[in-house]
Amino acid sequence: MSRIPRIVILGAGYGGIVTAIRLQKELNYNEADVTLVNRHDYHYITTHLHMPAAGTDKPKNSRINILSLIDEFKIDFVKSTVLQIKPQEQKVILSDGTLSYDYLVMGLGGEPETFGIPGLQEYAMNIRSLNTVNLIKEHIEYQFAKFKQDPHRLDYLSFVVGGANFTGIEFVGELADRLPNLAKQFDIDPSLIKIYSIEAAPTILPGFDQELVEYALKQLESKGVIFKLASPIKECTPNSVITENEEIKAATIVWTGGIRGNHLVEDAGFEAKRGRVEVDPHLRSMERDNVYVVGDCSIFLNDAGNPYPPTAQIAIQEGEAVAYNLVAAIRGEKLKPFVPTIKGTVASLGKKDAIGVVGSYKIKGQVAVFMKKMIDLRYLYTIGGIPLVLKKGRL
């Protein structure tokens, strides 16, 4: 180990960026070299991506320059793509260089999990990054323009969203808001639009409060969303999805039905389930105690032995905990076990409606919309303080 320990953080998603920001606050001068690596020079607010994907919000509103969040005198930022992690050599191979570390934080995020369903990989788009949501937005608008040239192609106006968990439901909510307006803009009869939410489970938002789920179904159906529940997708073609009972023609297919951890984690030799590494109570890999794992690449079990869902709020708390433990490790102090707290969960149903559970309260409608905005503002405050709230926050 070099005299000054080197910490490398891979990924500036929720877990990675919060780790970096906390480290820069807690570490003393020359206590560690910290390098943050990210593919883009911006952090994006993943839980907002369903909006720019549907075109109901500008992409730049989900995007925060990393250099506006970190202090370059305290933390090095490298914009590069991670190609390989070599835990035995304590090295990370980047597309343009190599980094050595004493401590590694893997916050590389998730990848779509297609469960081997034929065609999903090739023909479905994903809500995963600003680039993929720009593709979805531009693809959707292009279909409207193409329909004007070819008005018998109703599949141009059919939109399939596979998966009815948080992202899928929030996305169909935005689509139901936007597509009728887009139709008007292109002089197209809005009644020709079909929005399908297709889910393998018999319910949307599995695990969510049943009363709220029913409210969400009713509200979204009243906006024209067609639900196909208990209908696993068997195959995806260039312009349709095939379920047990039918083929649904649609030129736009977005898959939100599964997330797995980053393939680099498995490639590096860590024992992983769908790209996710089980971590110890201090958020370290079971195999290597100088490797911390946060966010979609980690599995943290609750007392009953079940994994916490890979949500933004958990990733943020993991980032805080990892920073604490890194500082403690460097100083030779005692690490603190991670204790997540579920503060509240809200799912939007378009711009003016939402459902949520906050503590023991069930909320819906305006109150839930307000609460969602509060959660968003709190996050902005966590990473960027008041200036970021003023710059990116919206009420």
Added chain:
Amino acid sequence: MSRIPRIVILGAGYGGIVTAIRLQKELNYNEADVTLVNRHDYHYITTHLHMPAAGTDKPKNSRINILSLIDEFKIDFVKSTVLQIKPQEQKVILSDGTLSYDYLVMGLGGEPETFGIPGLQEYAMNIRSLNTVNLIKEHIEYQFAKFKQDPHRLDYLSFVVGGANFTGIEFVGELADRLPNLAKQFDIDPSLIKIYSIEAAPTILPGFDQELVEYALKQLESKGVIFKLASPIKECTPNSVITENEEIKAATIVWTGGIRGNHLVEDAGFEAKRGRVEVDPHLRSMERDNVYVVGDCSIFLNDAGNPYPPTAQIAIQEGEAVAYNLVAAIRGEKLKPFVPTIKGTVASLGKKDAIGVVGSYKIKGQVAVFMKKMIDLRYLYTIGGIPLVLKKGRL
């Protein structure tokens, strides 16, 4: 002939809308039944379409509701598509009905002429209507989004404009303005963008003043436009154009190299050259003196026996002359031969540059940009008076 003569105007382009507006001004109460037929319920400013096509102006700025231009107490408006003209029966078959006429004005506009070049019909887009320019705009933006997923596909960032006459040159000017900004928006290196202007003739803007042509070439080249002159396109494929010497890969191909008259004119049995009917000095078909032809469907010869180019300013003047002659014909008065006057011709080279000839003056740069705006405002004033100038005019 019925007691009140029936006038049917087909098409609400420059020629048709001006005919209708002049008729509603000149005709007395119950002197004639006038019906204007158009596929859309709006008139569009064809000479502006290169801007929404490139995404440098909103489509709605090129669009004027027809019912805001005509007085429905004086003129009937039918939104429908013309399927067939039957001159012998004096009938017009619409997609949803039939109209009889005593006098017909054919102002059906132009269609792209592909000169039989293989693939152009199938794979090239056209600047022809608001629907086709929306397609171009959405197509272009989609290519940038796709490039981010597939960064080795440089053809996504290559743009071919076939034809370097007015529309082609004005369009590459807008592309050169917009595409670098679009690249920035998608985090793409602008230097990867290629804009090709490909022309069969050895010059751009054939027939235009040579000094101004050289200025235009210089200015557009400085903005990155690559000119391939004296390079007729031999073939168009789904993602390239092939000329004598090379194949240029490009996912976006826009054809502006030829305009012909509407096929309905030939289908109706009129003797036509590329869909255009030669008209007499009063703008009537040589074969039927109750059929007037304006705009892209007409050929009006100058004293030397050469046709005037099918421009907006000629079509507008034709509309005025046709309205005058229709009123004269109905009243049994003497018709007036059409005498076009070329007031001025300005071609834009993007938002901040232009070239033009006004009277005997050559103009370029800011002065030409200003003059183009004046020409645009004069047209708005012609069809809609001060209110339309205030609503749609921009300086």
